Amino acid sequence: MAPLVYGGTILTHLFGGSAGREGTALQMAGALADQFSRPMRLSQEERSILLIAAVAGGFGSVFGTPLAGAVFALEFYFIGRMRYHALFPALLTAVFSDQVARMWNAHHTHYHIDVVPLQTWQGIGWALVAGLLFALCAATFSKAMKGMSVFWKNKIAYAPMRTFMGGMLVILGVYLLGTSKYIGLGVPTIVSAFEQQQLPYDFALKLLFTVVTLSAGFKGGEVTPLFFVGATLGNALSFFIPLPTAMLAGMGFVAVFAGATNTPIACTLMGIELFGAEGAVYIAIACFTAYLFSGNTSIYRKQRIGEPKNGSTSFQDKTISDVD
Numbered sequence: 001m002a003p004l005v006y007g008g009t010i011l012t013h014l015f016g017g018s019a020g021r022e023g024t025a026l027q028m029a030g031a032l033a034d035q036f037s038r039p040m041r042l043s044q045e046e047r048s049i050l051l052i053a054a055v056a057g058g059f060g061s062v063f064g065t066p067l068a069g070a071v072f073a074l075e076f077y078f079i080g081r082m083r084y085h086a087l088f089p090a091l092l093t094a095v096f097s098d099q100v101a102r103m104w105n106a107h108h109t110h111y112h113i114d115v116v117p118l119q120t121w122q123g124i125g126w127a128l129v130a131g132l133l134f135a136l137c138a139a140t141f142s143k144a145m146k147g148m149s150v151f152w153k154n155k156i157a158y159a160p161m162r163t164f165m166g167g168m169l170v171i172l173g174v175y176l177l178g179t180s181k182y183i184g185l186g187v188p189t190i191v192s193a194f195e196q197q198q199l200p201y202d203f204a205l206k207l208l209f210t211v212v213t214l215s216a217g218f219k220g221g222e223v224t225p226l227f228f229v230g231a232t233l234g235n236a237l238s239f240f241i242p243l244p245t246a247m248l249a250g251m252g253f254v255a256v257f258a259g260a261t262n263t264p265i266a267c268t269l270m271g272i273e274l275f276g277a278e279g280a281v282y283i284a285i286a287c288f289t290a291y292l293f294s295g296n297t298s299i300y301r302k303q304r305i306g307e308p309k310n311g312s313t314s315f316q317d318k319t320i321s322d323v324d
Contacts, residue, residue, distance in 0.1 A: 001031035008219030016183045017170065018209035019220025022062050026221075029058030052077070052086045053093040060094030061101040064108035068270035069094035075263040076300060080307025109187055111194050111253070115244040116278040126241050127251065127282050130234065131289025134252055137233055138259025138290055141207055141226065142297035146324065148215035159217055166216020173209060182209045186228040193231040193249040203233040222299050223257065230256030243282075250275045251286035259290035260299050296323045 009024040033054035037047045052073045060069025070091040074082045117123050152162045174180055181189060182205045189206075192198060210225040234252025238245040250271060258267035264287040271283035292309055301321040308315045315323050 002028040005031070005219055009221075012213070012218040012220045013184060015167070016174070016180065017167070017213040017218045017220060018183045018186075018206065018225060019213050019218055019222075020185065020224035020226075021221055022059065022223035023221025024219065025058040025062040026055050029054040049083075049086045049089055052083065053089040056090035057093040057097035061097035061106070063270065063274075064098060064101070064106075065270045065273040066091070066094035066098040068266045068273055069098070071269055072261075072263050072266035075266050076261055076303065078304050078306040079262045079298075080305065080309075109191065111191065111250065111274055113194065113244070113246045113250045113275045113279055116247060116282075117243060119281055123243065123282070124285065126243055127285040128289055130237055130241055130243070130248060130251055131255060131286040132293055133237065134230060134233065134255040134286060134290040135259045135293035135295075137203065137207070137229060138226075138256045138294045139297045141211070141222075141229065141256070142260055142294075142299050142324075144207070144211045145215055145222075145299060146301070148211050152216055163217040166212055166218065169212050169216075170209060173212075177205070182206050183213075185224045187224070190224075190228050190231045190253070193235040194246045197238070197245065198232050198235045200236040200239065203229045203236060206232065222260070226257045226260055226299075227253050230254065247279055247282060250279065251283055254283060255286035255290040258287040259294035260297075262291055262294070262298055262303060264288045264291035296320060298324075 005024050005027045009019070009021060012019050013021070030051050033050050034047070036042070036050065042050060055076070056069045056073035059072050060066035063069070070087065073090045074086060152166070156162045156165060170183065174183060186206060189198065189202065206225060206228045210222065214220065214222065230252035231249040233256065234248035234250070235245055237252070238248050241248060254267040254271040258264045267287045268280070268284045271287070272280050275283070296305070296309070296315060298320045301319065303320045305315045305318055305320070305323070
């Protein structure tokens with residue numbers, strides 16, 4: 001699994017697909033760690049802890065956010081519940097993996113929020129409004145991924161042909177728009193979203209390009225594209241929400257991801273690790289609002305619902321694919 005996923009992701013980026021790399025890091029970490037299960041004769045419970053630690057290491061090292069990586073690994077599998085007995089292995093693995101990445105001089109992109117507004121009732125209210133819009137965007141992405149994947153499978157039975165047609169659509173989109181801004185990782189645009197006004201529809205085009213790329217069968221992650229979508233959406237919201245542009249971009253950066261993965265605590269910690277603790281309250285409001293109002297959707301279709309968001313027990317212990 002690990003070399004195939006790695007090779008597929010490299011090819012996707014080489015030829016211009018709109019995809020991330022973080023999902024690949026998580027899959028590689030999990031696949032490699034799982035190879036120790038049989039030689040070490042691990043029980044099912046021990047194996048699950050090993051995989052949680054592996055995910056923490058992959059996530060923490062690829063972003064340079066070990067605290068967020070540790071909590072993400074605990075939070076993403078079982079919505080609303082955490083396995084605290086795996087916390088220490090996850091934390092150590094995330095910290096050690098981050099240190100190894102730094103030893104190899106792995107480059108992490110730095111983002112800066114220059115102005116953090118004072119916490120006022122008005123500011124908190126606008127943060128809630130922004131969080132609701134981030135939730136809508138996250139749910140739209142998850143629903144679109146599901147719908148487009150079903151569309152490709154229903155229309156084209158031969159998997160390589162699905163990928164070919166998806167690639168042709170991406171090429172056509174780039175040709176018609178006359179820009180490669182919406183393919184690849186899009187990190188330069190993410191950085192620019194913190195510094196200057198972007199086009200108000202950037203987030204929608206990136207969402208569309210990513211959905212077409214990944215649903216057609218190209219490999220890669222959804223994480224960095226979701227950061228692009230969230231940061232540019234936050235940037236666009238500054239047209240009518242009276243909060244600093246960089247603050248809204250940072251809130252969207254993590255909140256759309258929180259809504260799409262149901263990991264609000266990890267995303268709040270990520271925002272603190274990436275942008276600093278000064279804007280923690282605004283970041284937390286955006287992340288938790290996006291999580292709560294994104295509904296029973298997720299980019300991870302096998303996520304299990306431990307504690308349903310609406311308090312109903314009818315969805316408990318089911319997967320997202322069962323209820324979405």
